[in-house]
Amino acid sequence: MPADPLKFAYWVPNVSxxxxxxxxxxxxxxxxxxxxxxxxxxxxxxxxxxxxQVRYMAGYxxxxxxxSTSFSLALLLxxxxxKVIAAVHPGLWHPGVLAKLGATADHLSHGRFAVNVVSGWxxxxxxxxxxxxxxxxxxxxxxxxxxxxxxxxxxxxxAELAGDFYRLRGFSLKPKPxxxxxxxxxxxxxxxxxxxxxxxxxxxxxxYFSNGRxxxxxxxxxxxxxxxxxxxxxxxxKFGLNGFLIARDTEAEARETLREIVAxxxxxxxxxxxxxxxxxxxxxxxxxxxxxxxxxxDLVQYNDGFRTGLIGTPERIAERIIAYKRLGVDLxxxxxxxxxxxxxxxxxxxxxxxxxxxxxxxxxxxxVPAHA
Numbered sequence: 001m002p003a004d005p006l007k008f009a010y011w012v013p014n015v016s017x018x019x020x021x022x023x024x025x026x027x028x029x030x031x032x033x034x035x036x037x038x039x040x041x042x043x044x045x046x047x048x049x050x051x052x053q054v055r056y057m058a059g060y061x062x063x064x065x066x067x068s069t070s071f072s073l074a075l076l077l078x079x080x081x082x083k084v085i086a087a088v089h090p091g092l093w094h095p096g097v098l099a100k101l102g103a104t105a106d107h108l109s110h111g112r113f114a115v116n117v118v119s120g121w122x123x124x125x126x127x128x129x130x131x132x133x134x135x136x137x138x139x140x141x142x143x144x145x146x147x148x149x150x151x152x153x154x155x156x157x158x159a160e161l162a163g164d165f166y167r168l169r170g171f172s173l174k175p176k177p178x179x180x181x182x183x184x185x186x187x188x189x190x191x192x193x194x195x196x197x198x199x200x201x202x203x204x205x206x207x208y209f210s211n212g213r214x215x216x217x218x219x220x221x222x223x224x225x226x227x228x229x230x231x232x233x234x235x236x237x238k239f240g241l242n243g244f245l246i247a248r249d250t251e252a253e254a255r256e257t258l259r260e261i262v263a264x265x266x267x268x269x270x271x272x273x274x275x276x277x278x279x280x281x282x283x284x285x286x287x288x289x290x291x292x293x294x295x296x297x298d299l300v301q302y303n304d305g306f307r308t309g310l311i312g313t314p315e316r317i318a319e320r321i322i323a324y325k326r327l328g329v330d331l332x333x334x335x336x337x338x339x340x341x342x343x344x345x346x347x348x349x350x351x352x353x354x355x356x357x358x359x360x361x362x363x364x365x366x367x368v369p370a371h372a
Contacts, residue, residue: 002238002325002328002329002330003362004330005355005358006321006325006329006330006331006332006354006358007048007049007330007331007332008046008047008048008049008331008332008334008351009047009048009049009050009051009085009240009331009332009333009334010042010047010049010050010051010333010334010335010336010339010343011051011053011303011333011334011335012035012038012039012050012051012052012053012071012072012075012084013028013029013030013034013035013038013053013339014030014035014052014053014065014066014068014071015030015053015055015062015064015065015066016030016062016063016064016065017030017061017062017063018337019244019301019302019305019335019336019337020244020261020265020300020301020302020335020337021060021061021265021266021269021270021299021300021301021302022261022262022264022265022266022300023264023265023266024260024261024264024337026337026338027337027338027339027340027341028336028337028338028339028340030064030065030066032066032071032074034340035071035075036074036075036078037340038339038340038343039075039078039079039082039084040078040079041340041343041344042082042343043079043080043081043082044347045343045344045346045347045348045351046346046347046351047082047343047347048082048083048331049082049083049084049085049114049331049333050072050075050082050083050084050085051084051085051087051116051189051333052066052068052069052071052072052075052084052085052086052087053065053068053087054068054086054087054088054089054118055122055125056089056092056122056125056129057122057124057125057128059122059124059272060269060270060272060302061266061269068086068087068088069086069088069098069101069105071086072084072085072086072105072113073086073105073108073109073113076105076108076109076112076113077108077109079112081112082112083112083113083114083187084109084112084113084114085114085115085116085187085189086102086105086113086114086115086116087115087116087118088115088116088117088118089118089119089120089125090117090119090120090139090142090143090145090146090165091120091126091131091132091134091139091142092125092126092129092131093146094166095146095147095149095150095153095166096149096153096159096166096168096171096173098115098150099149099150099153099154099173100153100173102115102150102154102177102186103154103173103175103176103177106177106178106186107175107177107178110178111177111178111180111183113177113186114186114187114188114189115150115186115187115188115189116189116190116191116209117143117146117147117150117188117189117190117205118143118191119139119140119142119143119191119192119197120139136194136196137196140192140194140196140197140200141164141165141196142164142165143190143200144200144203144204145161145163145164145165145166146165146166147188147190147204147205148161148163148204149161149163149166149168150188151185151188151204152168152171153168153171153173154173154176154177154184154185154186155176155184155185157172158170158171158172159171159172159173187206187207188204188205188206188207189205189206189207189208189209189240190204190205190207190208190209190237191208191209191210191211192209193210193211193213193221195224198221198224198225198228199224199228200228201225201228201229201237202224202225202226202227202228202229202230202231202232202234202236202237203228203229203232203234205237206237206238207237207238207239207240207330207331208221208225208237208238208239208240209240209241209242209333210239210240210241210242211242211303211304211307212241212242212243212244212298212301212303212304212305212306212307212308213241213304213307213308214307214308214309215323215324215327217307218239218241218324218327218328218329219327219328221239222239222327222328222329225237225239238330238331239328239329239330239331240329240330240331240332240333241308241324241329241331241332241333242303242304242305242308242333242335243305243308243309243310243332243333243334243335244301244303244305244306244308244310244311244334244335244336245310245311245317245334245335245336245342245346245350246258246310246311246312246337247310247312247313247314247317247342247345247346247349247350248312248313249313250313251312251313251316254311254312254313255311255312257337258306258311261300261301261337262297262300265296265300270296270299270300271296274294274296274299301335303335305335308320308324310332310334314349314350314353315353317350318350318353318354318356318357319357321354322354322357322358322361325358326361334346
């Protein structure tokens with residue numbers, strides 16, 4: 001089990017429609033004023049990171065979108081401790097240009113900028129911009145090259161890379177990002193559930209994000225990523241797990257909230273999203289691409305967040321979180337229905353229980369049920 005305290009991140013709702021594709025009321029907003037208040041609230045309630053979403057076009061219930069890197073910088077400047085992760089697409093960015101933006105953002109935020117490299121699932125975004133839509137494993141090969149170029153730009157005096165997708169020829173980036181002990185450059189996150197994603201994470205990434213998964217699924221992914229890192233001769237990346245958290249005073253209240261979310265799902269949007277993401281991962285040879293085994297219910301929360309099982313009373317959720325930590329999870333990336341209220345509830349009711357269970361684990365063995 002990781003010795004360090006668990007880290008917590010939240011999905012920034014910088015895209016309209018909330019974090020579930022449902023017509024249920026979601027007391028959340030995609031605008032900046034709401035999100036500025038949310039970022040301050042989150043850092044005051046135990047959150048370490050915020051992840052801005054990347055969406056360039058409307059679709060599947062998300063009609064409005066704020067661009068991720070500029071929105072991330074705005075949130076960084078509105079907070080003091082929160083680290084903000086900007087999601088970006090290789091193919092739509094050049095890594096050297098992003099490296100320049102990231103170095104500036106890192107200086108302005110005193111070392112709190114991070115990046116999430118998204119290989120891409122929304123074909124129409126690429127084709128509408130006149131960019132080629134690559135097959136699944138080729139998208140990950142491009143993303144890996146992107147990360148290598150990004151890291152070289154941030155750490156080398158005259159970066160060189162002769163790749164299939166990107167080239168650096170004596171690229172000299174000044175100023176460099178702020179380097180500190182254990183953080184030579186802004187942290188590089190990466191998502192994906194496929195075999196290609198796991199292998200790439202082991203070779204180049206600092207953090208690996210998984211879609212929502214049960215205990216067995218998480219254990220399998222962690223083993224694969226660690227194996228890839230071992231073969232590459234490097235320390236494995238840290239592991240982040242997506243989860244949609246529904247914490248209520250009673251189990252019945254939490255389960256009723258989930259039932260209502262699903263009952264009021266936007267069926268057309270969910271099915272359209274499901275078709276798009278399955279097409280995006282269809283070229284994987286072993287069927288392990290993201291969303292390939294997701295049900296309709298899973299897709300109502302579009303990162304499979306229900307599957308992690310963070311639904312119930314604060315006590316039940318804290319136990320579940322610690323069960324995942326024991327498998328090797330370092331960070332939870334959380335979504336909520338009503339952000340302001342539920343982020344505060346998490347900090348007041350759930351997080352203290354998590355810290356108590358972590359302390360108990362450090363002082364002696366304990367049996368923590370997973371409630372699988």
